[in-house]
Amino acid sequence: MNGKKILFVSSELVPYLPENEVSLMSYETPRMVNSNGGQIRIFMPRYGNINERRHQLHEVIRLSGMNLVINDMDMPLIIKVASIPKERIQVYFIDNEEYFKRKATFTDADGNLFEDNDQRAIFFAKGVVETVKKLNWSPDIIHVHGWMASLLPLYLKKYYADEPLFGESKIVTSVYGQGFEGELDKDMIHKIAFDGVSEDSIEALKTPNYNNLLKVAVDYSDAVILAAEEIPEELQSHISNLEKPVLSYVPLQGFEEAYAKFYTTEVLK
Numbered sequence: 001m002n003g004k005k006i007l008f009v010s011s012e013l014v015p016y017l018p019e020n021e022v023s024l025m026s027y028e029t030p031r032m033v034n035s036n037g038g039q040i041r042i043f044m045p046r047y048g049n050i051n052e053r054r055h056q057l058h059e060v061i062r063l064s065g066m067n068l069v070i071n072d073m074d075m076p077l078i079i080k081v082a083s084i085p086k087e088r089i090q091v092y093f094i095d096n097e098e099y100f101k102r103k104a105t106f107t108d109a110d111g112n113l114f115e116d117n118d119q120r121a122i123f124f125a126k127g128v129v130e131t132v133k134k135l136n137w138s139p140d141i142i143h144v145h146g147w148m149a150s151l152l153p154l155y156l157k158k159y160y161a162d163e164p165l166f167g168e169s170k171i172v173t174s175v176y177g178q179g180f181e182g183e184l185d186k187d188m189i190h191k192i193a194f195d196g197v198s199e200d201s202i203e204a205l206k207t208p209n210y211n212n213l214l215k216v217a218v219d220y221s222d223a224v225i226l227a228a229e230e231i232p233e234e235l236q237s238h239i240s241n242l243e244k245p246v247l248s249y250v251p252l253q254g255f256e257e258a259y260a261k262f263y264t265t266e267v268l269k
Contacts, residue, residue, distance in 0.1 A: 001260055002037035004268070006030070007139035007169075009043045009128050011146025013091065015084065016050045017105065022176050024252070025227055026145040029174075031087055032256045041137060043128045045120070045148060046080055046093035048103040057082045057093060063134050068126045070119050071191040075099070077127050094127040106148070106180060113180060117148075118188035118208060122195075125151040129160055138165045141267055144173045144221070147180065150213045151192070153220035158197045170267045173221040175235065177228035179210030211235045218242060223267045225259070 010026035017023050030040045046057070063079035078095040094100075099120045107113055114120070129152075132139070144152050153171045160166060185191075189205040204212040211234050218224050218238070223245040231239075239246060245266035250258040 005039045011148035022146040046095035118184040125155045150217040157220040170222040174225045174227035177230045184208040
């Protein structure tokens with residue numbers, strides 16, 4: 001991994017959010033790359049339940065201040081950063097008061113999905129790309145973790161298709177068993193189509209549930225990692241029909257060698 005540049009884009013990350021299979025692997029994978037001489041950048045949403053004081057988040061003025069258009073609305077982009085002290089790893093947080101100030105991640109106090117989760121996912125995808133453009137940092141690999149980040153492959157291959165900074169970047173999506181119940185907003189497909197993405201290319205999102213979101217993510221990725229022991233059968237079947245590299249599930253104890261080998265021999269070949 002020496003000298004390779006890898007962009008990690010995740011829905012969740014420890015130590016900023018509670019540990020689960022997504023947040024843990026979103027931490028362990030960049031830590032592994034970092035310790036093996038790779039260059040990394042990590043992005044996640046700045047949810048309102050992240051303690052900014054404890055984790056010492058601060059705004060980066062030179063990266064903030066842009067407006068992103070989401071479904072014909074101008075939404076201000078705020079970028080904050082923090083460091084994971086013992087690893088010397090810096091994390092970039094995508095923030096917007098409308099989307100991320102609430103004191104929860106994906107659901108309200110009653111466990112209902114937030115009605116604007118689809119817009120939050122679009123904002124997150126665009127916010128990551130626009131910030132990396134400002135950093136002028138061209139990644140060799142872009143590794144996506146978690147469903148809130150799952151629109152990134154689509155936006156890179158469609159909306160940002162002519163962006164030279166990502167011209168050589170390979171996209172890897174990790175697929176987890178942990179998703180969400182129910183569906184996102186029914187108009188999600190139209191909100192993405194507003195950005196010039198044809199509805200035919202995202203037909204699965206007519207039913208915007210977890211499986212279909214991940215189907216779109218893997219369809220627009222260059223490689224796939226099965227990051228959980230149990231993947232929904234429908235999703236597993238879809239992935240098995242893809243003609244692209246797929247890494248089968250590897251437990252945490254042995255993932256480092258398997259992931260590093262997959263990056264170098266399958267993704268970057």
